Structure formats: C-alpha cells, structure tokens
Amino acid sequence: MKKSRILFASLAGSVIEWYDFYLYGTATGLVFSTLYFPSHDPAISLLLAFLTFGAGYAARPIGSIVFGHMGDRMGRKASLIFTLIGMGGSSMLIGVLPTYAQVGLLAPVLLVALRLIQGIALGGEWGGAILLATEYAPKGLRGLYGSIPQMGVPIGLVTGSFSLTLISYLTTDSQFMAWGWRIPFLLSGVLIALAIWVRSGIEETPAFKKEKESGNIAAVPIVETFRKDWKNVLRAIGLKVGDGFFNVFSMSYLLVFATVYLGYSRDTALTALTIGCATMLVSIPVFGYLSDYIGRKLIYIGGLVLMFLLVVPYFSIIDEGAGWLYLMQAIMLGVLWGAIFATQGTLFSELFPANVRYTGLSVGYQVAAALAGFGPIMWGAMAESFGPSPWVFGGFMMAGLTLSIVLSVFMPGSEQRVVILNQRKEKGAIIQK
Template identity: 45%
Template sequence: MSNADTAAVSTGPALAADPSATKADLIDASTRRKALLGSAVGSAVEWYDYFLYGTMAGLVFGPLFFPAADPVSGQMMALASFALAFLIRPIGGIVFSHIGDRIGRKKTLVMTLSIMGLSTFGIGLMPTYDSIGIWAPVLLTLLRLLQGLALGGEWGGGLLMAVEYSPKKRRGLYGAIPQTGALFGLALGNLTASGADAIFTNEQFMSYGWRVPFLLSVLLVGLGLWIRSAVAETPSFKKIRLENKTARVPLIETLKHHWPAVLVTIGAKFLETSSFFIFATFSLTYAIKLGFSRGVALNAVLIAALVAIPVMLVVGAISDRIGRRKMYAAGAICMMTYAIPFFWMMNQQSTTLLILAVIIGFGIIWPMYGAVLGTLFAESYPADVRYTGVSLGYQIGAAIVGGPAPLIATWLLKEYDDSYIPIAIFIMICGVISLISIAFSRDRHGQELDDPRPPTWNQCGTKS
C-alpha cells in the first residue's frame, strides 16, 4: 500500500482495528480535500483538452482541415469529426473502467490524463490540409479518437474519486465538484481561444494562433498528474480489495445483474449531454451565423460557464436535502420550457440578449440536472462494478446524442430553412426521454453508498 493509501486510513489506532475504518465518513478532512482537488483539477484538464477541439471545430477546423466548396458542408465535416470521438468513448469507458474496477481508480486516472495530454499536444502540431492534403483530416480525426478514448475512462474515475470519499449526507455536493471541473475546463478552453483571437489578427489566428491553446495544455497536464499522484485510492475500492470482492469481469457482471440501471443511466444522460453541447459548441457557430463576432460568441459561453460553477455547487448541496430525482426533474422541465425562448433571444441581434440567453440556459438551468447526474449514477451501482456501470451508461448516452448534437442542430437548421424550432423540439424530445428514465431510478440520498444490499432492478423504480 502506498504512503498516500496509508495516510487515507491512518486516523487513529481505534479506527485501524475497526473494519469500518475504510468508510468515507471516517476519512480525515485533509485526505478528502486532496481527493476533491485531484478529481476537480484532473477533470478540468481533461475537459479543457476535449472541449478545446469542439471550440476550434466550430471556428477554424472546417476551412483548415475539411475544405469544401460549400462552407456549411465543411463545417458539418468538422463537427462530424468532433462527434466521432463520442462513438469511441464507450470503448474507452469499457477498457479503463475494467482497469478501474480491477486495480484501482487512481492508476486509471493517471493513464487517461496522460493519453489526453499527448493527443491534445499533437493536435497543436498538426499540419493543415494545404500542407499534407487528405492526411491532415485523417490524422486530426485519429488524435480526436484518442481524446475520446481517454475521456471515456476519465469521467467515471474522476466522479468516483469525489463520491467515494464523500460523507453520506454531502454526497450530492461532492459529486458536483468533478462536474464543475468540466466547466472549468470549458471556461479555460474558451478563455485561451478568446485570448488568442484577441492577440492575433484573423490571418494570424487562422495560420498559427489557434495552435497556442493546444500546446499550452502540456503545462496543465503536468499539473494534473502531479496533483493526482498524491491522492490515495478511494475507500470503496480499498474495501472491496481488502475483502477480495473485486469483480472478475466487471462488464459481464454489470450487464448480467445491473442492465436496468445502465438503461436508466443512458436515458438520463440524453438531456444533459444534448443541451450541454448545443450551448457549448453549436451556439458558437449559430451566433456567428447570426452576425455576432467570434469573440462575443466565445465570451458568452465563457461567462455562462463561470456562472454555472457556483450554481452547480448550490444545486449539489440542495440535492442532499431534497434528493437527486426531484432536482433533476425540475431542471429538465425548465430546460424543455426554455428551449424555444433561448433561440428567440439569440435571434434578436442583441449582444446583451445573446449573453443573457446563454447564461440562463447554460449557467442556471443546465446545472440543475448536470450537477446531480453523476451522484445519481454512482448511487445506482455497487462498488465492484461502479466504475464500469457509470462509465458505460454515461458514455453510451453521450455517444448517441451528445457528440452528434451540434451536427444534428446544424443539419436541422439547414434542412428547415434556418428555423430554430426543430432544434428546440430536439432538445424537448431528449428531455422527455430523460424524465422517463429518471422515473425508474432510485434516489438514495442520505443513505450509505456501499450498502451491503446493492441496488437491483426492483429498487430502481419498478414494483416487485
């Protein structure tokens, strides 16, 4: 056992002799802070790298790597490369969650962060279509697939690093912290892209300025690896390892005994992931199409992401009192109601209304379900397959509608003569699917995470 692991359970002689000493409620505050910091910082770095591609796909990758006679077609090809990574995320989730459920969350998170950092740095060095022709989009897409593979394993591990260290009465708050890491990453990505856009002329930005945010990621990855190296393995994993209860093949165990929870996870992910990428990626290209400058569009998303961070923490804390399902349902209903007003506000050609529209949708409403999603998922699986269960359901849901969401929205806009109503309807349909799925989930706020009686289908909303 490493020094970090030893420190995590060294809370006194009495606890050392007590089998319950590995429970999260007995972990000292210093160890918890390290775990939360490692979860949040690592998550922020991974999502910075991942979202940066989406930002640049909406701004420069079309003409630089996917040139076409029709600019919209080139844009759609760039967004398709963005969406393609979502198809490999479930594979990454399966591969890395197997490692995470077998040998530990910490080791897996170091692997995923390293792969993400190398692939992002490689994108910053990529020659464009004018230099190497068809190899440019091919190599760019391959690096994007590596990003997807890494993120497929990162999200579940980062979430569990926070949730499995949390006291039972604050699990919603702790689970919201790695989710804010994603927002920090998005905000940082937009901030560096916006900064490069402000520093360089348009010609310089299109030539080499866009590369700077990708190359800077190597510094963030180094910071993330350094912080995560000091974090101990989670109490839940140490408990099943000490009791020799690790699943032999976690994927088979999950699909055999917990497939209903996987279906609930997939469905609940629909609204969260589709609305997220509509706001974070598609809204950039849509705002520019409406005549707003690139800087204004980037700043709108940046401001909304910064607003969303404290909102998510508040929502996570509220869910510890009223439950995850109620919080999620309230947010879903608000988002379905807001879908049409969001696009209407953007179409008023007002910078103030544009920023306000994105803040309301992305900064206030989205966190109402985005903050509680991870904790709700983690509470749906026992510790021996928890990494696999949350990763599999989360990444499949993201692959079905999350990655394709900007592409679907762009296609709907083109197909229906620039009308935003079909896009709003798409968001509403995702909302209905998620609300139905949440109805079958089991809200376990205030209960022990590692209940000796693991959640079953009869405990997930159906009658015995």
C-alpha cells in the same frame, strides 16, 4: 488523506481534460475546417470538421469500457493517471500536426485518430473523477463532493475557448492560422504534467480498498455490469440523453448557431457562453450541497421539467438581441443545466455497486454523450432546411427531455438503492450457504 487535496485532484484533472476536449471544439470552426478539410464549399468543410468533433464523442463509450475495467480492477487512481496521459499526449500531437496543404489526406486522417484518442481518454476520466470525489466524501456530503469535479466542464470550456481567443487577439490572422492556434494545444502538455503530479500523490479510494480487501473484485466488470445491472445502464443512458443534447448545443454548437444563423458576432456568442459557464460555477456547488438535504432526485426532475418548459422560449428569445441571449444562456445553461449536471454524477454512481461502479457509471453516461455528440451534424441539416426555427430546434430538445423526465420519475432514490443492494447481498449469502 486530506479531503481538500482529493477534491483538488478530481477538479484539476477534470478541468484539464475538458480544456483539451473543448479546445478542439472551438478550433473546429476556426481552424480545422480550413486547414484540414479544405473544400470549395465552406459548408462542406464545416460539416466535415464537425464530423471529427462528433468522432470524439463516439469514442467515449470505448474509453468507458477500457478505463472502467481498469478502474474496477486496478483502482480509480491508476485509471485516472492513464486518462490524463492519453488526453495530454493526443492534444500535444495536434499542436504539431501538419496541415492538409503540407501532407495531403494524411493530415485529416491523423487529426481524426488523435480526436478518437481524446474521446477514449475522456470516456474514462469523467466517471473516475466522480468516484474519486464521492467515494472519499464524508457522510451526508456526497452530493456536494460529487458536484466539484463537474465544475471542470465550464472551467475547461471557458479556458479552452479563451486561450484561442487570446492568441487570436495577440496575432494577425495569418499568424494565427500559421502557428498561433497551436500554442494552446502545446500548453496542455504542461497542464497535464501538473495534474499527473497532483493525482500521483493521492491514495486509493476507501470504497475500492474495501472491495479489494474482501476479494469482491469483478473478473470482467463490463460483463458483470450487464449481467446484474443492465437496467441501470439503460436507465443512465436515458436519463442523460435529454439534457445531453441541450448541453452540446449550448456549450459547443451555440457559437455556430448564433453567428451563422442569428447574425451575432463571435465575441457576442462567446460572451454568452462565458456567462452561462460563469453562472454554472456558482449553481453547481449550490445544487450539489442542496441535493444532500432535499434529495438529488427532486433537483434532477425539477431541472429537466423546467428545461422542457423553457426550451422553445429559449430558441425564440435568443434571436431578440444580445441581452436576451446572455440572459437565456445564464438561465438555461447556468441554472437549469447546472442543477441537472451538479447531481448527475452522484445520482448515477448510486445506481451501481462499488465493484462495477466505475464501469456502470461511465458506460451509461458516455453512450448517451456519444449520441448527443452528433447533434451538431443534425442541427446543421435542420438549420439549412428550416432556418433557426424555435419549434424545430425546441421540439428536437423536448423529445429527448421527455424520455429523461419519464425515466427520472421512476428512478429509485438513493435510499431505495441501498435496500436493493442489501437484498442482493443477502440473496448471495443464502445461495453460498
């Protein structure tokens, strides 16, 4: 199996899954708050709409358990096909969903249900894409391979936001609200079909094949994970929480924060987001490659520490003008978070043995993501009470980053993890004798 096809399969599916997930996030403020959550108070409509956005994050741990079980029992490939079907089907249905004016309360109920399906699908996609890349990686290039599917996040976000922006530009306001916004959701059906075709042609990963041939398949992966690796699940949650809140802010809530509280136009805010994502497309593979030579742990800690030091200046400077907003998005999102995210998938996967790796990796990451997903609700309340205060918002981010920094310092490196796993196997062999 050609490595290039494996990487393309992991990246293509990841791009499309994140396209759908972030397309919903962009449509939340533009469309859903008006068409599905009408209220005499626009702030209440926006809050309700962002609750459904957070619901997608809340559902992701469910997906990590369901698809983690499938991935550790049936194989990575089978699980990744089903995540695409779940995401594509729910996105297409959103594209034909009647509005509140047409069917009343049934409209927001159905919208929330479809958003939950999106979250469940994405909860299984991320870990599987990482394993598809890393478990096929040649020796000494696991960090680089693990960084490739991570590029799906910035690509998916930009394409999702751009698709709505393009449709908005090509239609009048009334046309956009009537039917234009539905086009990008319906288009996802075509993209998902393409990704399924690509993934259906790949073979199962060598690591899973080895576990299956040896009979070392966990009966109930989630039980096995928490029986032997519960500390690493908690470690992964804590390691992700710190950058997770900043990630959600700078890639989702920024559009509201910059336009509502800082007075920027939507075009300016969207340009800043695009600049950050474009920078990530360069930084992610670079840091992934470097992690194979100077160590993933070192890059991860460095990214967290620098983000901690710059997060208050970030909130202070982005109010000074569009140029500063662009620069800080490039530095904080594109470089620092790019460094953290580039190493995250590979780093977390190295915490778990192959027979429960899909489950352990996914549950740890997605529980943290679920916590971070409700950030917009808290930030909305903070902004209403304190305004765009650098110390309030910066202090919030610093609290989470402190936890991640402490845990990362005491995190075992990949070499130490190998020793631990070997000791566990030796201990098991002695018990069997």
